[in-house]
Amino acid sequence: MTDSLSARVAAALARVRNPRLENDLFSAGMIRDLAVTEDGKVSFTFLLSRNDPATLVREARAAVRAVDGVNPQELRISVVDPGGPAASTHAPPGAPAGPGPGGAPPPAPAADYPNLGRIIAVSSGKGGVGKSTVSANLAVALARKGLRVGLMDGDVYGPNIPRMFGVFEKPPVVQGKIQPLQAYGVKLMSLGFLVDRDAPAIWRGPIIMKIVQQFLRDVEWGELDYFIVDLPPGTGDAQLSLAQSCQVAQAVIVTTPQEVAVGDALRGARMFEKVSVPVAGIVENMAPYTDPATGVRLAMFGEGGGQRLAEELKVPLLGSVPLQPGIADLADRGKPIVAADPESAAARVLTAIAERLVEVAGGRSLALPILRG
Numbered sequence: 468m469t470d471s472l473s474a475r476v477a478a479a480l481a482r483v484r485n486p487r488l489e490n491d492l493f494s495a496g497m498i499r500d501l502a503v504t505e506d507g508k509v510s511f512t513f514l515l516s517r518n519d520p521a522t523l524v525r526e527a528r529a530a531v532r533a534v535d536g537v538n539p540q541e542l543r544i545s546v547v548d549p550g551g552p553a554a555s556t557h558a559p560p561g562a563p564a565g566p567g568p569g570g571a572p573p574p575a576p577a578a579d580y581p582n583l584g585r586i587i588a589v590s591s592g593k594g595g596v597g598k599s600t601v602s603a604n605l606a607v608a609l610a611r612k613g614l615r616v617g618l619m620d621g622d623v624y625g626p627n628i629p630r631m632f633g634v635f636e637k638p639p640v641v642q643g644k645i646q647p648l649q650a651y652g653v654k655l656m657s658l659g660f661l662v663d664r665d666a667p668a669i670w671r672g673p674i675i676m677k678i679v680q681q682f683l684r685d686v687e688w689g690e691l692d693y694f695i696v697d698l699p700p701g702t703g704d705a706q707l708s709l710a711q712s713c714q715v716a717q718a719v720i721v722t723t724p725q726e727v728a729v730g731d732a733l734r735g736a737r738m739f740e741k742v743s744v745p746v747a748g749i750v751e752n753m754a755p756y757t758d759p760a761t762g763v764r765l766a767m768f769g770e771g772g773g774q775r776l777a778e779e780l781k782v783p784l785l786g787s788v789p790l791q792p793g794i795a796d797l798a799d800r801g802k803p804i805v806a807a808d809p810e811s812a813a814a815r816v817l818t819a820i821a822e823r824l825v826e827v828a829g830g831r832s833l834a835l836p837i838l839r840g
């Protein structure tokens with residue numbers, strides 16, 4: 468066969484079926500503006516209505532990637548909701564979006580950011596369970612293995628990442644791109660760098676969407692292997708904005724061993740399932756701690772909840788991080804524990820979780836040297 472690459476890409480898309488419409492994506496009119504270059508760059512707009520599962524985008528992506536001659540690094544899919552109240556925030560097919568309220572730049576439709584590597588959302592149902600602690604330390608642990616890591620503080624209500632890394636500068640802007648700050652080998656971006664620390668953070672849905680999209684698009688992240696997103700608690704606008712703005716590879720759900728936190732976490736995990744983001748696993752934080760000197764066991768938040776949640780969701784328990792005296796103090800001084808005290812029980816578990824995550828993510832080899840010191 469001597470079909471052009473463009474014809475083969477179209478044929479691949481025509482093999483993906485939308486069960487709801489009993490038709491293939493192409494015939495159903497879900498693919499617009501397909502552009503294929505001879506050197507394998509492919510882009511198209513995917514009209515995904517609310518009634519259709521987001522997994523269709525994944526299927527389409529996989530189908531196109533499998534076409535011989537397509538460069539998977541150069542595959543751009545813009546997901547657009549063709550109807551509904553959100554449609555006004557998206558460009559109609561083929562037309563540029565109008566300016567947003569207040570003359571802000573128009574939000575881009577959900578896009579691929581292949582330079583970010585694997586996007587991992589760290590979420591929880593409840594506040595104060597250790598999401599930021601887990602996000603920060605996973606990012607540092609991955610960076611210590613020589614991986615290129617970005618950490619986006621998606622907790623727009625209470626951005627904690629600046630404090631946890633001891634970084635409070637204003638990020639420079641070079642040629643219209645915000646330059647991420649860097650600490651412990653991790654590239655960082657947080658609303659905390661940009662707004663007054665004491666500014667009341669009452670952001671509403673559309674603004675959160677813009678912040679998330681700007682952090683993805685207008686920050687000079689460079690080429691990364693992992694992109695960790697620390698989210699606010701719950702199942703709100705930040706979670707949805709993220710899922711709608713980019714391809715989240717996996718969500719990690721943080722919970723304490725306590726029953727109430729587990730129930731909240733379950734709801735959080737279900738939300739990710741609804742938007743077709745696979746849950747990589749559960750991190751139980753603040754698990755019982757035994758003082759090595761006295762043998763006294765501290766189980767402030769109960770035990771076993773992480774395991775129960777993992778079983779309920781049929782996902783792995785990635786690890787159980789013990790309560791660690793001093794962790795909060797270190798965090799307040801801008802020192803993530805995996806760097807400040809790598810031999811502590813919590814740091815060891817957090818490092819092991821980072822390794823599990825790479826394993827679950829697949830693709831990249833785990834045989835990277837563990838850099839210490």
Ligand SMILES: Nc1ncnc2c1ncn2[C@@H]1O[C@H](COP(=O)(O)OP(=O)(O)O)[C@@H](O)[C@H]1O
Pocket residue numbers: 591593594595596597598599600601627752753754788789790791792794795796798813
């Ligand atoms: N394993 C742990 N042991 C002791 N304190 C912890 C642990 N994990 C987190 N903390 C502390 O608990 C508080 C809440 O953690 P944080 O990561 O900010 O939670 P979240 O981001 O979920 O609101 C912080 O003061 C943090 O230092």
Ligand SMILES: [Mg+2]
Pocket residue numbers: 598599600622625627
């Ligand atoms: Mg937090």
